Amino acid sequence: MSDYTSDYTIVGKRMPRVDSRAKVMGKAKFTADLKLPGMLVGKIKRSPYAHARILNIDTSKAEALPGVKAIVTGKETKGVKWGVFAYTRDQQFIQIEKVRYIGDEVAGVAAVDEDTALKALDLIEVTYEELPPVFDPMEAMVSETELIHEDFPNNINVHVNIDTGNVDENFEKAYYIREDTYVAPEESYFQAEPYAVAARFDHEDCLEVWCPNGGPHMKSKPLSNAFKLPLHKVKVKKIAIGGAFGGRSEICPVDYICALLAKKTKRPVRIQFTREENTIATRQGHAMITTHKTGVDKDGRVLARETTCYMDGGAYSSTGPIATSVPFLSMEQAYRMESVRYNGYRIYTNKPIRGMIRTHGRGFACGLDTQLDMIADHLGIDPVEMRLRNSRQPGEYTSTKSYVDSCAMDETIHKAVEKSGFKEKWGKLPPYHGIGIGTNSVQTGFPMGIRGGSQSFIKFNEDGEATVMSGVVDNGQGNDNMLVQIAAEELGLLPEDIHLVSADTETTSSDPGSYSQVSTFVGGHAVKIAAQNCREKLFEVASKLLKVEPDKLAAKNRLIFVKDDPGSKRCKASKSIPIKKVVRISLLNFNSVNAEGGYWPKVDMKREWVKNPYGQMCEAFSFGTTIVEVKVDPDTGQVEVLEATAAQDVGYGINPLVLEGQFEGALTMGGQGGMLTEYHEWKDGRCINPTMLDYKLPLACDMPKINTIIVESIDPKGPYGAKEAGMSIAMSAAQGYSAAVSNAIGVYMDSFPLTPDKILAAIKGKKAQAEKKTSKNNAVN
Amino acid sequence: MRLPRFDYLGPETLDQTLDLLATHKDDAKILAGGTDLLVRMKKGLLKPKTLISLKALNELSYINKKDGCIKIGARTSIADIIASDLIQKKAKALFQACEKIGAITIQHDRGTIGGNILQDNRCHHYNQSDFHRSGRQACHKDGGKICYAREEADRCNSTCQSDGATALMTLNAKIILARKGGERTMDLADFYTTDGIMPFAMESHELLKEIIIPIGGAQSAYKRLAYRSAIDYPIVCAGVLLKLSDTQKNEIDDVRIVVGAMGRSPLFLAQASSSLKGKKLSDTVAFKRAADIAMDNASTFAVHNVGATLEYRCAMVSQMVFQALEQAALAARE
């Protein structure tokens, strides 16, 4: 059981993040701000063709250019391939034989300045033989042209098949069945910070690397493999990070190229992406075509579901097996289904590489919720009731056999419904006003084998302050603050007494990284345990000084005092002792005051994305509901969002202020941007809108009033009962937005995002249908 | 992205500026606010040897009322135009257009009205990085022979997305172009070529000096559509200038409808405009008809090259024109 109590002093309290001040004042240093002595500028030569064979690369002219210090091509990488899984190693760090998308890496240059590096890129002569490209995943599967990767027939990269059995039988039993197809194009992350990497080899031939990342240990391991260096010689360093959203979880070929250039030149090298490179040459979200077939009983309970999803995976595997699974997993966690069959296909195309993204499969999730609304409509049930009848309950197993312990899905629904006035508004809003609800769930972690757990070390300094070491990375969500709050709470210190050393592979232990919603649950947990262990040591010493048993002691406000002693409440000197004093006495008595702690979630290690997608996925799941109210202009199709209410079961709110920020950001990304304006346009494999001007990210002034509701279910395993924050809002926001627009215009939309042109076409279509009906009726009369 | 190298010249007077233009001609470009020019230079779309900055030319920054006209110096900032009482009252369409340009913190403070009129036409196949434009044939505007926006096009159909120019053409504005030893005045409507490669009928040694807006008894209105409420070029915009009859109460004497972001230049739509002659202010059916004519006529110019679907942009012409007509009619009634 959780050791949750309600009288914490530091956790559960609103406090400004420890990193905020430096960031808002422009003092935080990001990779692009790094200036290392003797540093060179690195640039990447990229393929201008979507699919082509490389016949020859001539670097001689570029090498002769004064100021050019090194050029690397695939020859130097000896064809080393990278892939997240052993069975997905399909991407060479620098291409040798073939390029597979516009932006593929073919060479790297290091020069004394940017102008020279850019000039050198122009002087590298690459001879290509163009091959027929394929951009559409459905075409790619039947295309007779040269395969994108020869080992993958039909260009199918990943096939995830999940089947609980009884699907066909249950469809037989169903009272009502619907089958609908939903589509959505790819989207981009648009992290505030464009990707950058700096690398150098130090005097001991250790490789030092700085770059935005979703987990430094995820970067060090592939680099150690590629350079055949022991892990301790690859030091991925901490640096401020301007966002990740799933797009920076794995190694980027450019990390390797940068390190290779540093090795060759024996100087530090930094490569900084343009906004366009960040869009096309990191990762994007998958475009998807999803068909949901759902059979329900008379009361709307789902008996059987069959989902088939075709995902445009782009040129390489990336985190493909994960990305092909998570949309399904979110669905099976959020909703009960008696039986389900899933076939997810990730297909190679000659487009940029797709990876995981915060709103995993907007077309998938919004399609599912739209279909639920359609079924509810048919059965005469309102959308809230429809969700309550199918929502996940605590103590159940998901379809793929994960036990769900804490779950306050229903509470998020009830609270969001009440706050938004859904019941009063549903069906009663004026024309072209609409309200909609979405619910979703995400997991706190994946089975990650050897890197599934996190460890932390804590040491006290003689002034009574503590240094906390943790592998958890903060890429914008507030993880650093979370660790500090937990450590301060447990050690009885104030947040300013904690010095955090984190996300550095030299000094901190392995950690799963921050891209699977696992940082608090696993990394925070490890810090909590380490701090508790450290506190115990202090209590040993203090118990002798205060002459009470250690278990009678508590620590707070830099003091150790006797619990439940009326006198100690006012911290009478006789019954309390400053932590600093305890530390000093301890050291004088030859006792160390440091400790370690670790946390490994009990997951099913045999679970595998493709081969065995069953078993305990993670220890806890978060649940979220978003309700959105909109007004649509029937003349222009433009949507004005009046209000959005986001409620999430976060387990426990360690810092409500940070949580609210996460909810708001999630709603902006998943809802306002993800559902209304954000999508990519293409011309022959070229991304037409790679920049912030042309890719329509929402602006602050376009955001609606947002109500945030923190629901606490106190997970028995999570630290203080905490789970995950924000992601089930990003997902449910997309669903809530799409449901609200559909409700406003009276048409169930099946193509996302809901841009004005689509909305207008739907309104027109509906009007035309109504007219046809009346004219038919008139004819009959 | 890098700004290519260039020489920077900072003349102190208009005469000096015209001298420099006469000397450098095609090698030089005027730098006003730079919010259009520098973005294009960073993308490698042009590499002028020399930039002649208007920074010191305060003599080109003014808004006056003179001879029944509003006169605006070409270097006047967008922010000054928005703040001008005279423009708010007598050239409402321009005020409404300027309010919506770009971002307040950048385009309004740095951007100038001259630069706004003279910003280059845009196209999402062309306003891209060097890298984006490599590995494929160059299009007309890029020095080649094909067009990615309209198959078989013999010329460039890049789009004029200037809010200011659309509003000014609505208001019947004239412009003064100065050159060493002389100047010429012309209707803004006559200032455009028939090829988006170089959309303006202007010589490289000429400078846009002044914009003149006649003050009549007419009411104006401006409507625009974009995906976001700021930092977004219009995908369609429309201006209306409406003059009531002096003799017949609530009857329209003359209307001028101009549509922007649909063609190589703002489009004065004569047929739609004249369809409203003699119509009552309350005749929304006539407004609707005029708006539809405007849509039909404007649609023939547009190509899919500035975001949103072409079908949607065309459909929205009618909406924007109708809304602008209604707004101008309402103002006329008040």
Ligand SMILES: Cc1cc2nc3c(=O)[nH]c(=O)nc-3n(C[C@H](O)[C@H](O)[C@H](O)COP(=O)(O)OP(=O)(O)OC[C@H]3O[C@@H](n4cnc5c(N)ncnc54)[C@H](O)[C@@H]3O)c2cc1C
């Ligand atoms: C993100 C973004 C959003 C934008 N949004 C909008 C928008 O919504 N609506 C809109 O209309 N525009 C928009 N713009 C375009 C531009 O910012 C504005 O049009 C601005 O008013 C241009 O003025 P400027 O002084 O900065 O022009 P500059 O960039 O200095 O000049 C533009 C061009 O005009 C020439 N020039 C300038 N002044 C003179 C002169 N007096 N004589 C001769 N030649 C001259 C320059 O040589 C150059 O070719 C946007 C730009 C950006 C980057």
Ligand code: SF4
């Ligand atoms: S309209 Fe055609 S020619 Fe003109 S810029 Fe666009 S692609 Fe090039």
